[in-house]
Amino acid sequence: VVFQKVLSLLEEEFPDVCRIVTAVYPSAEDDVITSPYNTVLAMQELTEHADCVLPVENQSLLDILNKIDAMSYGTKLGPGVKRNNCVTSGGSRLSGAQKPFDAMNNIVANLLLNITSSTRFEGSLNMDLNEIAMNLVPFPRLHYLVPSLTPLYSLADVSIPTKRLDQMFSDAFSKDHQLIRANLKHSLFLASALMVRGDVHMSDLRRNIERLRSSLPFVSWNQEGWKTGLCSVPPVGHSHSMLALSNNTCVKATFMELRDSFTKLYKKKAHLHHYLHVDGMEQSIFSEALSSLTGLIEDYHHLDVSKSRLQRDTPRLRIATGSSS
């Protein structure tokens, strides 16, 4: 709630400065019972006052950590997978009931490092924070961008042959690398940004976009909706890496689940009195937040149904042509 106030303050004081929010969404089995309330209330602020939101789900972070564990300790040991990889350098990990928050936070920290890499290092095609908002937000409220990071483990072999590089691009659009549980490929892309770091040539980037395009459905008016950035300096311990940020209607599913959890509690007015005791909180705030979320879901849905419609070029302006001499 404090954060929400800070967000509005930032907007008031610095209206021209881009506000990109990394927001952690609760998993289904969250410890906090009232987390659906908190989340939906926060979402209204995010929808109204943030320029971009990068939703991150705890469950996805856990899944990623488990995948890294499996690669390091067990079955599919890759040719040079290091035990101490950079993603999870924050302390030891326990299985079972305790959540490895350090390691999970580390992943989110890496996300932020990748987003700001072009601002901090040089590259042949810079991409800064303002450009992310500009290119990925076609309509003001639809600014929820699905992040996915690759690679998630470090490779001992630094001179990675081209095949591995292409694998990085494919991985970026696989469910295992996304930071929320949603399926990009089965929903509609409004826009996507690829922030590539390290020894990657522009032609590699273009080749891979060509390769992936056919399997990724884009909205009709943005068939080439790719924003690209090339930063020369890779993250520590890797020769190259990539962050993909996708504006994709798959977030609709996440929001619908959230709305359902909210409604389950709200219908019974469960725990509502805790909130209403606080000065300034009224029930209308809840209903407004719910209707903001519902509106958002509808907006995404509206775009989703356009997916199957065949779009032709819009008729062009006609110019009166003078008679030829």
Next chain:
Amino acid sequence: MSVVTIQLGQCGNQVGQELFDIICNDAEQSQRKTYSTSCSARFFRPTSKGDLVARAVLVDMEPKVINQSMNKAVKSGRWRYGEDSHFSQKQGSGNNWANGYCVLGPRHKDAVEELVRQEVERCDALAGFIPVMSVAGGTGSGVGTYVTQCLRDIYPTSFILNHLTWPYGTGEVIVQNYNSVLTLAHLYQLSDAMLVHENDTVHKICSQLLNIKQISFSDINMVIAHQLGGVLQPALTPDSYGVYSRNPLGELVSALACHPEYKLLSVSTVPQMPSSSIAFSTFSWPALLKHLRQMLISNTRMEVERTRSLTQGGFNTSLANLLILRGKDVYSAETGGFEDPAIYTPWLRSEEAFSLWKSPVSFDKYEKFATLVSNSQALLRPLDDMVRKAWNMFASRAYIHQYIKYNISEEDFLDSFTSLEQVISSYGQLQC
């Protein structure tokens, strides 16, 4: 006469640096003193220490690229940029043309104008301006357009030749078509002519002719700079009476852009091959010129591929052509193929439409080198694609709120679309 170059945005500053490098290299390698002197005077100014300083102003809304370009120049050991000839900020334009044109341009107008004025005052005689910029991003396109407007206001009789880099057709920047449409529509009113390079075309040169396997922007920029060198280096023109032209931009504009509806110029050069192969190749003017003519009329800017056009039968009709020959035996080169009325629009005589410049000095490592600057239908298809994609996006009003935020309205968009449809229509009818 001297040219003042204004480098705008990441692309402008990267391309500009490569251009000065090539020009300086060419001037130094040449054995001919008059050529070197003419070249140095045109693009560089001498300092008390005797080193060469580029006649350039570097502008960007973030500092990294300018720093890189300035450092690279110093590292070459042969030339550099003026220590104070640059202006940058810390925030970037966010790929937003409206931000560049309506907010950042005006905000920093005085600072940039002052830098330009200082460069102009250091010229004995001003040949004109070359703003170098991309059309896809926010600074080059938006701030670049605004700066061009300022130049036109302050120096109404000077020649302004904008060098534009058009982006790849498939995505570098999602809103690139909006930014391009707004830029081109505005520049059409401000610029004397626009010399255009398309990343797609240059990319094909790199992959198919130069055999570069992994192409980077640095490769692209070097090809662009090389072709520009072929255009801008000193040459003997019909008006110059045996000395290198003192009015290169003026002569180029009057040779090619005689009609306000037709200002888009493309460049082709031959030969185009990996530098390792040059020493082993022999060139004849008839073969080179035949190739170049074929490239022109089949609407391709490189020697291998055919592309379709928006005109009938893929034949590229020209309004005007400027051929620049450099190197050995230029005086005996037979250029009649370029005077053929069949390749020109019927409402101009081919003698008026064709211009020929020569330089007996070889360019770069090439014993013989030909540059063709064309005002033709070659850019019609890419322009039409740009407008079509922008229009489809505009129909859904996607991203428009980002422009409205900075004071560009839907009306402004419609005006720009209308202007460009007019340009497309004019070029489409050249063969009539």
